[in-house]
Amino acid sequence: MKQDSRQVKSKEKLHNAYLSLLTQGKKQLSIQQICSNANITRPTFYKLYKDVNALRxxxxxxxxxxxxxxxxxxxxxxxxxxxxxxxxxxxxxxxxxxxxxxxxxxxxxxxxxxxxxxxxxxxxxxxxxxxxxxxxxxxxxxxxxxxxxxxxxxxxxxxxxxxxxxxxxxxxxxxxxxxxxxxxxxxx
CATH class of the missing domain: 1.10.357.10 (Tetracycline Repressor, domain 2)
Incomplete structure (x- = not known):
């Protein structure tokens, strides 16, 4: 199934946020931390992933x-x-x-x-x-x-x-x- 450009952009932001938080030395990442860093809402996160491990x-x-x-x-x-x-x-x-x-x-x-x-x-x-x-x-x-x-x-x-x-x-x-x-x- 092809993703629309908003989903692609949201995934890119979430990937970057995940990497950014890991680079800062954070070991346990929460969905809230990732969403905040990516400037993405939690519902948008859950449309794409079920949890942080799925994002990883x-x-x-x-x-x-x-x-x-x-x-x-x-x-x-x-x-x-x-x-x-x-x-x-x-x-x-x-x-x-x-x-x-x-x-x-x-x-x-x-x-x-x-x-x-x-x-x-x-x-x-x-x-x-x-x-x-x-x-x-x-x-x-x-x-x-x-x-x-x-x-x-x-x-x-x-x-x-x-x-x-x-x-x-x-x-x-x-x-x-x-x-x-x-x-x-x-x-x-």
């Missing part, structure tokens, strides 16, 4: 959906990751990092200040797709054939997410291109 999950889902769309690692992508060149994979990783940087408040809040397990797990799932198909195209493949593939993929995807967390913590010290190059080099 919607925000996480939106961030992950957009990250997945940026990475284009989903069934809608006409060119599967298996057919991508190394340069195309590098470009996709850079686009993912640029998206994280563009949404720095959300990622700084939910990866660093008040880590959200659902966001971190979702990011690992998205990156796992990238790692699954690309790790065995590296020169080190010959040394990995006897190891458990799922373990290696989990290790690499966890390392990628931790690299992104470091990057956010460092206030984006490196460019997306430099970080992507380092991450790809580490993966070798």
């Amino acid at each position: 999950l919607d925000l996480i889902q939106e961030l992950l959906l957009e990250l997945k769309q940026v990475s284009a690692f989903d069934f809608h992508e006409p060119k599967s990751i298996e057919l991508m060149t190394r340069e195309e994979k590098s470009k996709k990783l850079i686009e993912m990092l640029e998206y994280v940087k563009k949404n720095r408040i959300a990622y700084e809040t939910l990866l660093i200040n008040q880590p959200d397990a659902d966001l971190i797990s979702g990011m690992q799932d998205i990156i796992r797709i990238f790692a699954k198909e690309s790790i065995y195209l590296t020169p080190s493949e010959q040394y990995l054939h006897h190891l458990n593939k799922d373990l290696i993929i989990s290790y690499v995807s966890g390392a990628f997410v931790e690299s992104i967390r470091w990057w956010v913590k460092s206030n984006f010290e490196l460019s997306p291109q430099a970080l992507a190059q380092m991450m790809i080099t580490f993966k070798k």
